Amino acid sequence: xxxxxxxxxxxxxxxxxxxxxxxxxxxxxxxxxxxxxxxxxxxxxxxxxxxxxxxxxxxxxxxxxxxxxxxxxxxxxxxxxxxxxxxxxxxxxxxxxxxxxxxxxxxxxxxxxxxxxxxxxxxxxxxxxxxxxxxxxxxxxxxxxxxxxxxxxxxxxxxxxxxxxxxxxxxxxxxxxxxxxxxxxxxxxxxxxxxxxxxxxxxxxxxx
Amino acid sequence: xxxxxxxxxxxxxxxxxxxxxxxxxxxxxxxxxxxxxxxxxxxxxxxxxxxxxxxxxxxxxxxxxxxxxxxxxxxxxxxxxxxxxxxxxxxxxxxxxxxxxxxxxxxxxxxxxxxxxxxxxxxxxxxxxxxxxxxxxxxxxxxxxxxxxxxxxxxxxxxxxxxxxxxxxxxxxxxxxxxxxxxxxxxxxxxxxxxxxxxxxxxxxxxx
Numbered sequence: 365x366x367x368x369x370x371x372x373x374x375x376x377x378x379x380x381x382x383x384x385x386x387x388x389x390x391x392x393x394x395x396x397x398x399x400x401x402x403x404x405x406x407x408x409x410x411x412x413x414x415x416x417x418x419x420x421x422x423x424x425x426x427x428x429x430x431x432x433x434x435x436x437x438x439x440x441x442x443x444x445x446x447x448x449x450x451x452x453x454x455x456x457x458x459x460x461x462x463x464x465x466x467x468x469x470x471x472x473x474x475x476x477x478x479x480x481x482x483x484x485x486x487x488x489x490x491x492x493x494x495x496x497x498x499x500x501x502x503x504x505x506x507x508x509x510x511x512x513x514x515x516x517x518x519x520x521x522x523x524x525x526x527x528x529x530x531x532x533x534x535x536x537x538x539x540x541x542x543x544x545x546x547x548x549x550x551x552x553x554x555x556x557x558x559x560x561x562x563x564x565x566x567x568x569x570x571x572x
Numbered sequence: 573x574x575x576x577x578x579x580x581x582x583x584x585x586x587x588x589x590x591x592x593x594x595x596x597x598x599x600x601x602x603x604x605x606x607x608x609x610x611x612x613x614x615x616x617x618x619x620x621x622x623x624x625x626x627x628x629x630x631x632x633x634x635x636x637x638x639x640x641x642x643x644x645x646x647x648x649x650x651x652x653x654x655x656x657x658x659x660x661x662x663x664x665x666x667x668x669x670x671x672x673x674x675x676x677x678x679x680x681x682x683x684x685x686x687x688x689x690x691x692x693x694x695x696x697x698x699x700x701x702x703x704x705x706x707x708x709x710x711x712x713x714x715x716x717x718x719x720x721x722x723x724x725x726x727x728x729x730x731x732x733x734x735x736x737x738x739x740x741x742x743x744x745x746x747x748x749x750x751x752x753x754x755x756x757x758x759x760x761x762x763x764x765x766x767x768x769x770x771x772x773x774x775x776x777x778x779x780x
Contacts, residue, residue, distance in 0.1 A: 365706075368740050369694070370733040375632055378744075385744030387629040387730060390709050392661045393748065393755035393765060394626070395600040417623040418602070419637055420721040421595040424583055427725075429627055429635070453600045460771065460780065467774035479780060486577070498573075501598050509717040511727060513628040517635075519719060522595060525578040532576050536586075536593030540601065540757045546768065547601035547755050549748045553770045557601060557755060557763035563668065565760070566675035572668065572687060 388550045396548040398462050398481070399428070400450040400492040401442035408483055408492050410475035411439040412466040414548050416451060424522035426451065426503060432514035438471055443518060447505040448490045452497035456544040459554050489524055498528040498543045537562075596758045604756040606670050606689070607636070608658040608700040609650035616691055616700050618683035619647040620674040622756050624659060632730035634659065634711060640722035646679055651726060655713040656698045660705035664752040667762050697732055706736040706751045745770075 375383065394414040402408045419425035428451075430440040443449050454462040461479040469478055476483045482495035489502045503520030510516055531543045541559040548554050564570070583591065602622040610616045627633035636659075638648040651657050662670040669687040677686055684691050690703035697710045711728030718724055739751045749767040756762050772778070 366737045367734045368737045369735075371695075372731040375730060375733065380630065382744035383632065384629045386733065386735075386740075386746070387632045388626055389744070389746035389748065390661075390707060390730065390733065391624045391626050391634055391659070392603040392605055392707070392753050393601055394603060397600055415625040415627075416599045417625050417637060418596055418599050419623075419719060419723055421592045422588065423721060424591065424595045425719070425721055426599055427637070427719075429625060451599070453598075456768070459768070463771045464774050464778060464780055467776045467778065469776050473776075478776070487579075499598060499600070507720055509719075509725065511627060511633070511635075511717075512714055513631060513633055515627055517717065517725065522583060522598065523580040525583065525594065525598065526575045527577075527594075529574045529576045532594075536590035536597070537758050537761070538594070538597035540597065540761075541763060545600050547765060550745050550770075552773070553745070553748075554768040555749060555765035556768055557765050560664070560667070560754065560762040560764055562758075562761045563671045566672050568675045568677050568681075568686070570672060570675065572672055 385550060393547045393549055393555065396454045396462065396546055398452045398454060398465060398494050398497070399439050400452060400494060401439055401446065402491055403442045403445055407472060408474045408476055409438040409442055410465045410481065412462050419519060425506065425519055426522060427517050427519045430516045430518060434514065436471060440516060443505055446490060448502065449520065450491045450493045450500055450502045452494040452500040453545045455498055456546055456556055458496050459546050486524060486526060493526065498531060499538055499545065501525045593758060601755040601757055601763065604662045604670065604754055606660045606662060606673060606702050606705070607647050608660060608702060609647055609654065610699055611650045611653055615680060616682045616684055617646040617650055618673045618689065618702070620670050627727060633714065633727055634730060635725055635727045638724045638726060642722065644679060648724060651713055654698060656710065657728065658699045658701045658708055658710045660702040660708040661753045663706055664754055664764055666704050667754050694732060694734060701734065706739060707746055707753065709733045
């Protein structure tokens with residue numbers, strides 16, 4: 365099968381929209397999560413992110429990428445202000461609402477209201493969860509890293525977990541296919557998944 | 573539906589294996605990619621990573637997380653040494669081989685040989701691609717960030733792209749479902765995907 369190739373110079377010279385589509389598609393499937401925050405004035409915010417990544421389990425750490433703070437970035441501002449946020453997996457039943465949460469609403473407008481998802485509060489945790497989400501967790505900001513393109517990586521520690529009971533097996537594994545959690549690619553494409561298998565820990569002596 | 577919840581203290585006190593499973597499952601579906609490198613002695617290496625994330629398209633940047641350098645990390649060592657690497661999406665036809673590439677083979681053993689994937693070289697690019705992969709790209713190291721848990725985030729600039737022609741639409745979007753690119757969750761679960769839809773750019777005035 366023939367390949368289409370793009371050199372370094374072709375990537376640099378590429379039409380902007382084409383490059384956005386192409387480069388966003390290269391890394392394979394993405395986590396699609398809603399991040400919930402509330403600022404010190406009590407204004408809630410919900411943002412859609414496709415760059416959430418696991419950093420470690422002891423301590424339990426997750427990261428994600430925020431775009432440059434050269435315009436209003438409510439999620440980033442709220443996390444820097446309060447140190448608290450929630451990450452909520454997106455399921456098939458509400459991915460269209462989740463996508464709409466990526467619209468640039470003014471600061472005083474809550475995406476929860478606009479896209480008709482429900483704020484949920486657990487115990488003393490300050491940041492709002494998405495009630496509709498079947499797998500969600502709260503984090504406390506640990507550190508930020510500024511990148512060469514002015515993006516920021518936010519690293520947070522997991523301080524609370526809520527998982528729909530039937531998805532969790534006896535060893536702590538969450539059966540995401542049974543939750544209808546979706547995945548994404550590019551900037552705007554969504555997919556459901558079908559379980560293939562879990563593979564045993566890979567050791568050099570294993571047979572293929 | 574009932575939720576199982578875990579408090580901060582319960583997460584800290586959790587059985588190690590349970591915590592690894594649980595925390596790894598929280599972020600939703602993951603990119604599954606093989607990273608190809610070659611050290612200055614000419615020894616090739618192939619590692620499986622599930623934390624590849626898009627950072628930006630101008631410049632075209634991707635990141636991924638490397639575990640602590642407290643033991644041999646061949647991918648990390650080779651990238652720091654040569655600045656060059658490839659990222660290769662994993663398709664259904666070879667995900668079991670890709671998984672086996674995560675075994676801890678000695679430095680002088682190439683995972684390409686062990687798991688029977690084929691080294692491919694494009695033009696003057698030094699790092700090996702995975703010939704079997706339908707979507708792959710080469711990067712040059714731009715910067716590294718040390719995290720509080722001693723992991724390292726590697727940020728690289730995309731310097732070459734190769735995509736199987738039939739997957740690429742006229743606007744630069746890659747139809748990953750048609751490529752049988754797989755996704756993962758937790759440490760060891762693999763899934764195929766089924767396309768739902770692409771959604772239009774979200775604007776505040778859009779109707780849900």
